[in-house]
Amino acid sequence: MSLAELICPAGTPAALRTAVDAGADAVYCGFQDATNARNFPGLNFTPDELADAVVYAHAKGTKVLLALNTYPPAGKVDLWRQAADTGARLGVDAFIVADMGVADYIAQTHPQVRLHLSVQAAASSPEAIRYYCERFGVKRVVLPRILTIPEIKQVRKDIPCEIETFIFGNHGLMxxxxxxxxxxxxGQSTNMDGVCSPASDVEYKRDADGTMSSQLAGFTIDCFGPDEKAGYPTICKGRYTAPHRPDAYYAFEEPVSLNLSRLLPELIDAGVHAFKIEGRQRSKSYVRGVVTAFRHAVDDIRAGRPADMANLVALTEGQKQTQGAFETKKWR
Amino acid sequence: MAVTDMTKLTLGPIAYHWSAEERRDFYARIADEAPVDEVYLGEVICSKRAPFHEPDLPDTIARLERAGKTVVLSSLAEVMLKRERKATADLAEMDAPEIEINNAAGLYARGDRPHRIGPFMNAYNEATIAWMARQGASHVCLPAELPGEAIAIAAKAARDLGLGVEVQVFGRASLAVSARCYHARAHGRTKDNCQFVCEDDADGMPLCTTDERVILRVNGIQTQSESYVDLLPEMPQLASVGVTHLRLMPQAVDMVAVAQVFRDALDEKSDSRDAEQALKDICGDVAFSNGFYHGQAGYRRIALTTAS
Incomplete structure (x- = not known):
């Protein structure tokens, strides 16, 4: 049986301590700049905060993984290198990387620190994963959320590194x-700036008839009736029309969140080493609730007890849930 | 001599599911009439489409080569299924000098044999380009969203290493790929039983906001920009910073005429305002954009201030 480590989000120092206290095996976090994919206002760590966080986590036996998982545009590579140098100096346990230039720099300069391949590298085949393992010494791959469990099981047999999969939280479609x-x-880039549908470009507009539209940079991403709860305008979760779809439909995906709690035993059986909980942008109380519930669930499964998942269902705050690609190929 | 004299024009791979017959006709005209130097062939978006047009590939290659074009074979952007892994490995292991790789699975199979880096490989910076060059890359196509300042630095680094450098200057930009087929989804199907509905949309399927602004185009698993990228006015800048190849993406318009407009502009046979008007006449109602190049929202059209 795999170790089934629980990898938990730490968007702030307070969230990090909360996740550590709730039983995270590892936390992941980033600096307050474009070097990580959750470069949102009010989130992330200064170098001093990260130093304290590493001490706090290590004292409780929790690992700290530093996300350097964006793509530096030419001319700005030094920012990513400095972030790696700082992380290594502060004693982080692994770097989560996507860019080949960043991976190469760390492999050369900080070979003692583990490299994890970010989901942002989109390595979705054994060959792609082996490329990163053989060239950069990657020790773990975070798999894209597009494989079924039998496919994950097969990938596991064909690669020389550990597998981490997302189990809970926002469900990326692209x-x-x-x-x-x-x-x-x-005008802000997910790959280069670490932002996705930035809050600074979000506006909610209520019309005279009570309908609410959620907009991104002036584009209507979704529209809600007076009794509907307005969702955040993420482009890939908006409603649009198309020539065959005169009524607005979710062209990419409905605003559902991923919840694989019921599949945990199968994922462990498939050889997944680590379970990742998404949500560095979420509150401390959310982190406490989700991490605590998954801690119990994983411990129960590993002890051969039936796990109680009811708490996890409650945590999704009434949002629709999906098992995404993990359960069936029909998702595609 | 103009700095653009040595610049090569390329024709990118067809992103859409054009029928075998349409492709044969298209490449016959490109071979005979289009002033492009290099042509990329092969299915980059959806592995299910490949069997329809692969049988014609040898003839198409021969036809284009007889016309003096360099032919490059491009690999799939998204590689997950067995058939995609096999197609990628088969292509990468071909004993051909010009292969463009769009997925790390292709890099793995190609090893240190010479290859080109495709636009899906995320060659965003000089460190990554240097790494790729050490692994055998001879040429790199930069990501469509890279701004001009970064292009200049990336291009210089690539040129110093002896690599060709390519930038897309015409056609819809690829904005995303997915494991899910959005064409099938729009028709209430899944990727496995798609019945190739994407064939109905030769220039992609428009997605429109509820307040009736068309913003995106669906092409199977790919999402593209509604606007056509148009960097006609920026071409002298691109050439002057060391970009060696300019890519035209095939759209469902008269691509021979498009190529002629770009070639004439490179050869300084046309005035830039006339060239812009000619492009508009060829492409009809479509919006043009260059926002990515100028570090702004990609859909935007930024007017170049005349050099003083």
Whole structure:
């Protein structure tokens, strides 16, 4: 049986301590700049905060993984290198990377620190994963959320590194690291700036008839009736019309969140080493609730007890849930 | 001599599911009439489409080569299924000098044999380009969203390493790829039983906001910009910073005429305002954009201030 480590989001120092206290095996976090894919206002760590966080986490046996998982545009590579140098100096346990230049720099300069391949690298085949393992010494791959469990099981047999999969939280639809939708509408890039549908470009507009439209940079991403709860305008979760679809429909995906709690035993059986909980942008209480519930679930499964998942269902705040690609190929 | 004299025009791979017959006719005209130097062939978006047009590939290659074009074979952007892995490996292992790779699975199979880096490989910066050059890359196509300042630095680094550098100057920009087929989804189907509905949309399927602004185009698993990228006015800048190849993406318009407009502009046979008007006449109602190049929202059209 695999270790089934629980990898938890730490958007702030307070969230990090909360996740550590709730039983995270590892936390992941980033600096307050474009070097990570959650470069949102009010989130992330200064170098001093990260130093304290590493001490706090290590004292409780929790690992700290530093996300350097964006793509530096030419001319700005030094920012990513400095972030790696700082992380290494502060004793982080692994770097989560996507860009080949960043991976190469770390492999050369900080070979003692583990490299994890970010989902942003979009390595979705054994050959792609082996490329990163053999060239950069990657020890773990975060798999894109597009494979079924039997496919994950097969991949596991064909690669020389550990597998981490997302189990809970926001459900990305596009191949990560290959999406410029946000940049197309806002001028801020997911890959280069670490932003996705940035809050600074979001507006909610209520019409006279009570309908509410959620907009991104002036583009209507979705429209809600007076009794509907207005959702955040993420481009790939909006409603649009098409020639065959005169009534607005979710062209990419409904605003559902991923919840694989019921599939945990199968994922462990498939050889997944680590379960990742999405949500560095979420509150401390959310982190406490989700991490605590998954801690119990994983411990129960590993001890051969039936796990109680009811708490996890409650955590999704009434949002629709999906098992995404993990359960069936029909998702595609 | 103009700095653009040595610049090569390329024709990117067809992103859409054009029928075998349409493709044969299209490449016959390109071979005979289009002033492009290099042509990329092969299915980059959906592995299910490949069997329809692969049988024609040898003839198409021969036809284009007889016309003096360099032919490059492009690999799939998204590689997950067995058939996609096999197609990628088969292509990468071909004993051909010019292969464009769009997925790390292709890099793995190609090893250190010479290859080109495709636009889906995320060659965003000089460190990544240097790494790729050490692994055998001879040429790199930069991501469509890279702004001009970064293009200049990336191009210089690539040129110093002896690499060709390519930038898309015409056609819809690829904004995203997915494991899910959005064409099938629009028709209430899944990727496995899609019945190739994407064939109905030769220039992609428009997606419109509820307040009736067309913003995106669906092409199977790919999402593209509604606007056509048009960097006609920026071409002298691109050439002057060391970009060696300018890519035209095939759209469902008269691509021979498009290529002629770009070639004439490169050869300084046309005035830039006339060239812009000619392009508009060829492409009809479509919006043009250059926002990515100028570091702004991609859909925007930024007017170049005349050099003083």
């Amino acid at each position: 191949v990560e690291g290959r999406c410029s939708l946000t940049n197309y509408l806002t």
